[in-house]
Amino acid sequence: MTDDTVIEAPPTRDHALGHEIIVCRDVKKWFGDFQALCGISTTVRESEVVVIIGPSGSGKSTFLRTLNRLEPHDEGTIIIDGVELNNDLRNVEKIRSEVGIVFQQFNLFPHLTIERNISLALTHVRHLKKSDAKELVVSLLERVGIPEQIDKYPAQLSGGQQQRVAIARALAMQPKIMLFDEPTSALDPEMIKEVLDVMHELAESGMTMVVVTHEMGFAKGVADRIMFMDEGLIVEQGTPAEFFEAPKEDRTKLFLSQIL
């Protein structure tokens, strides 16, 4: 979506950024001979909202997915909340329960009701009692605005509703970090806003978020930092004002001219 509103001031958020919760140093990743990530170094502070943009195939999803080890990285270090991501299974499990992810295709479990979609990890990972889990599910669905859908199956919901359930499902684990991989790209235009509103509210509440999106309005209005990726590298990053008003790199300018 192209949103040309001029930004008057850097987005104000009623919280200060905390300690460094994600630290990446020279992260590299190969798929066979093809190098998808060519040395990513960045840090994300607690409560920060980072929006990643970039052309298709630039490694945005791959980078996001290395952060909860859906893709293991080949070189470099990733430290999430003080725990290094490596082959140690306990670390992976600890980090996965602290990092929620929302996918482009929702990936709800079609054979389970909305309630079970959200409570599955609560009962099987957090070992909550069913009644406690249900209470939590109800409050989460209220938070994303669809408490009445609790007994339905995913296929009975609209795309926007499904994506909101997916957000609720990730939030159920009470993660410290939320990752979003193009959460609105598979949605019909009229449903995009309801999902962005939920994300906006989440950012306001102080959640640390890394968001891959093409929604420039969201990037300008909510992000603390925009990160532009191309060919497996971070080409440029900065506050939305710096980034959109005065891009430094030619590749950034070219990309912005194509999408805005």
Place this chain on the structure above:
Amino acid sequence: MTAQSRPIAPALPPHVVAYRWARANLFSSPGNAVLTIVTVAILGLAAYQGSRFVFATAEWEIIEANRGLFFTGRFPRDEFWRIWVTLHGVAVLFGLSWRLWGTLSWRLPLVFAAACVPLYVFMLEGWAILWTSTSIAAFAAAYFAAWPVRFSRFRDLARNLTVWLWILGFAAAMLPTALYPSFLPGQGGLFSHVPDREWGGLFLTMVLAIVGIAVSFPLGVLLAVGRASTFPVIRIFCVAYIEMVRAVPLITILFMSFFILRLAIRHETSILGIPITGYEVSVVFMAMLGFVLFSAAYIAEIVRGGLQAVPRGQIEAGQALGLGGVQVLALIVLPQALRAVIPALVSQFISLFKDTSLVFILALTDLLAVSRIAPAQPGFIGLHAEALLFIGLIYWVIAFSMSRASQQLERNLGVGER
């Protein structure tokens, strides 16, 4: 409603409708008319001959006189109570399950019961009438006992309990067969031993089919999962097993389990003084083993197809929530994979059910074998048609019920999908 704006066609009298339909569908051209007449003539003749046989010329005494043979083979009459006890247990468990899960409608058992009427006609006699009634009563009692539990907070507990009862009951029923007769007390007493050669008829067919299905299904699922495993040793073993079994005819596997495995188990060997083999194993058990080993390979291939149909994103979503590998498999992948292949699975089960008739090569007298023995008895010589028709009906009723049940299951589980 647009009915007002359109001229309402007067309803045609039925005979006119029928006439028009026949003209359009049966007599639209001279060739078509000839075809219709010839077909009707052949069908009519077949129906006439068929019903004349069933209702007039057939000598159904062969079934009546041999009902013991047809239903239980040479199982000693004094020991019939064992079968009835088992049947009551099954009835109770069915009643509980029906109420506790209850996704199948009542139409199915009614159709099944109606189809069974010709069987009852031959089966019900003396004590059998009483036992059949008490079985049905046991089913109903269990169903209504579980009635209030369905929507109470004890439902999950009751469901778990029922599953365990099924498993334990199954094991308890199997144990004597598997351990035959090494660990059983000798003749006499409550658990005197019924030689497996005396098992037969519908009873044997059902035992073989139920055990074959109930054991080969989980085994097949394990093989399919193993085939998709990332551990090379497990994967190679599963692939080798599946491909080997699928390359061999069932009859060969039955022969092998009978002539090679059974003799190997009978041959005494021991490691450090602990006897490893040297047991007498029943023929029925070896036949079960053959069916299980054979069917598992086919089920594995069916399930593999289902596993491949589950999108990668489902697994990732599970992993991202912190679920472990086994949890992702059991809670997310398998339920979806199995649902997708219900029709193919049930086809495989029906095949297995019918394939049990191959045990005649091990000299067991299953339903099919009985239909060959009965018409060889003095007094019933040559009454093959009656015997075959009767067992054909039994096979059909059971196979058809399985097929219908699978369709219902598919519909009910399909709730919310797509």
